[in-house]
Amino acid sequence: MPEEKHIEDDCRTVAVYLCGCKGEISDRIDFEAIAKRISLLPDTKVVLSHDALCSGEGRAFVKEKIGENATSHVVIGACPPGWLETPLTQDLGDVGVNKYLVDQVDLREQCAWVHSNVEEASAKATALIRGAIQRALKQEPLEDMTFAVQGAALVVGAGDAGLIAAQRIAASGFKVYLVDVPGRVTSDDGAHDIGKADSERCRAPPSIETLGSTEGVKLFLTSEIESIDGGVGRWNVAVRTQEGKEEFDVGTILITALPPSQASDLVRASAEPGRSGSGEAGDGSTMSTPGKKPSEDAKGILRMLHIGRGEDMTVRHLLSRRLPDLNRGVFVLESSVGLENAISAIDDATSAADISIDIMRRKTTSIPRIIARVEEYRCRGCGKCADVCEYDAVTLVEREGGIRVAHIDELRCEGCGLCRVACCNGSMALLGYTTTQLLANMMGIIEEMSP
């Protein structure tokens, strides 16, 4: 872990930037009132607003202003925050503001668009910003976690999507392991279970034979995945074949299909209102399928990959929302939960293959340091944190003087924070979401609402 910088308490100040979102926010929230109120807070150095912070002009504005008003922390009131990495945080990084010291408040989806009364929405926005300021001030600068990536990929499912992804990765010179269960790939030209190939765009999948004879491709077409262990950049895969067990390491993983015994368990939830339709209409493709959920067995595989069991874990969600998550190099494609549209299945497979090639070429990948941390001097070594960890990321290690303390495996920790509540002693912290920060955030809101 790189040595951490600490900001002295009396050097902690905040600059607040408000984004009007071309009127989407500024027409429904009174920026002047907010600025007036927030400027009065002792830690606020400056409150500035711009019509569109995400535009080139807006980014230049922030760069210029941050030069004029150097502060330790920055709070942005704008659209919903992403996962640390936004063009704005990159810009701020260029001028020396660590991205972990930037907090973004959602003034659009959580204020402007859901409260029609301008006064109420503005009051709420002020409270949220005040909370975010207090929370941000408790944050220390951090660095992302960087992991080495193995130059090999695992593709699960030898359907159209899987074949295309495998071919693409192999063509870039990386080793590919293509795994599918017995009985699914019967014809010699692959399973083609998704439907008509996308012949119009000349993206028909290769035949099994072609792929099998491609250099760097290893087929396991009558095999089952027994276990996947490890973490970002290095996964150890054990495959049970008819001959026995085989193990190999991969850096990226694409799940394009779940075995039929598992896929057949997929259930279509009753079409109760609010459960159908993802709301991402307009892209012409099949939308994410909230009605379909992975079966229990399929969840087992997702578990091994440290991936949520919910319906969210499709590549479309990854692409649309969680950019830094792509750096994990694990992709569960929509075809794996029963996608009917061959074109988007192939689109997804191609995108996921390209991203994984990119990660493998870079040889390392970085993900945000939102993981648990042990404050060793407080740790009792009772192991309650290890008991609740779903990812076996916590172990007890011996320190000098026979003291046992909890230790976090950064590769395995997914940052859920269950361990910190299990700890009776407050010796487990979730970086970026510490109890101290959440309390400061809440107190900021309370102080604004009931002075």
Place this chain on the structure above:
Amino acid sequence: MSEGRFEPTIIAFACAWSASSALLEAGKGKHEYPANVKVLKVMCSGSIDPALFVQGFENGVDGIAVIGCPQNECHYGTGNTIAEDRLAHMKHLLELLGLDSRRISSLWVASSDGQGLANALCGFVDDIRELGPVPRGNREKEEKVAVEEVKDEIKFLIEETKAYKCVECGKCTVVCPIPRFEPEFAMPRIVVLRSLEGLTEHLVDDKDIWTCTTCGLCNSLCPFKVDYCGFIQGLRIQARSLGHQPVCSHRGLIHSSMRIMAKTDLKQNRLQWIPPECKVSESSKILYFTGCLSHFDAIFSDRKLGLSNISAATLRIMNSAGVVPNVSTQERCCGHDLLWTGDEGNFLKLMDKNLSFIRQSGAEKVVFSCPECYRTFAVDYQEFEGDLEFDLLHMSEYLGQLMDEGKLTFPKRETTIPVTYHDSCRLGIHMEVIDAPRRLLEAAGMNILEMENTKNRSYCCGNCAWTNCSSTTMKIQLERMKQAKSTGASYLLTSDPKCQIHLSCATSGDIPIEKDLVDIPVKDIAIALAELLPKT
């Protein structure tokens, strides 16, 4: 917001997965919900510290919603199940404190269900509006005082506790349980010496003043009767007035609950533990002060300690001796843990509330289960208030009286039960109640096998007032459990529920020594005694 209408402050904790997605969907769909709702993002609903709920209600939140993934769809597997379970216990704690449990609500939403979420939030805000505001009490800022003032206070403290009499004979050092495991620990004697040298500023931000368990062994051995414990207690109050605070276990949840009791006059609902067959009477001259047992059951729900069975057992024993005591919903925490963490202001509020309800009740005798309540009334309340006009008795002393009067009897047993008894520091060392519990246990047919450190040399359970728990604490606890196990007794009995919480915590997890060495069940004496009462 419309004039005159109560606008509640509502915090919603939203997980980073389904809940955050649903909030985005609500925004995109422009599904309105009241602006009272302020969202705090967390990674998982299971990662929300319950201390935040209590601290929220303490400081001015009227309702808290937890929004997470639908059941069985937690991104991390079990987070929302854990959260659901924890919320149920937090609701129970709210009820005990006299707050409506509807003030905490859980909303498990599908990631696409913006409309559903908005509707649920509307409903929740309506509910809270109907419940009205959480009484705030006075939210006074803890004013920091000047260092000079603190210096004077410490001079006074030196006089009062006779700290100047210390001749560095070192008798106290030998018995202090902490240095054995934490050699750098500056025990009270060292703290006293530093204060005599006038090193005030260093004193108050020293973590050692919070590490001291205040067990009082040093006091009891000092040939010059220096009150080291009193000195530490006073020093903590001064440290706090300068803005220093200890690291509290459970992130301060317990202290926060106590402050809610101190600052508000909520109508508490704390008598659910009374078994239906037991009798209590509001007009009784005998008041049974039960302590915070039910609260601890809610807070330590995962450990299933069943501490409220202690008060039920005590009541059963009293009833069997023909005594029908008064128990009161107006009882509040005695304030022990606030006082010992330096929060004198809220301690005094609790004292006033407790004394005023006892005076109104007309009680002549107050009987305590918990040694901490007993010490706090007998020593601290009387120090502030002068002699109290009612008798104070620990349950073991009172039951002993009933036994002497022939009212309480236990059936003769053919064989005795081998037990060992852990004297809690508050009862054994501070209050010198050592023989009373032993006499009771023997009368009931138990054979007490004494531990290596016992009676007025008893070893500490490792922690006091929920501060600075550490690996040293763990070692002290395991040492005590080893002592207990090596007596060969079937049970380790204690009269202090907190000793029970601490000792059982040490052995409940993964321990660095063989489980066999410390494997002995911990039980409260009241429960052990009640089990041996004649069957009715």
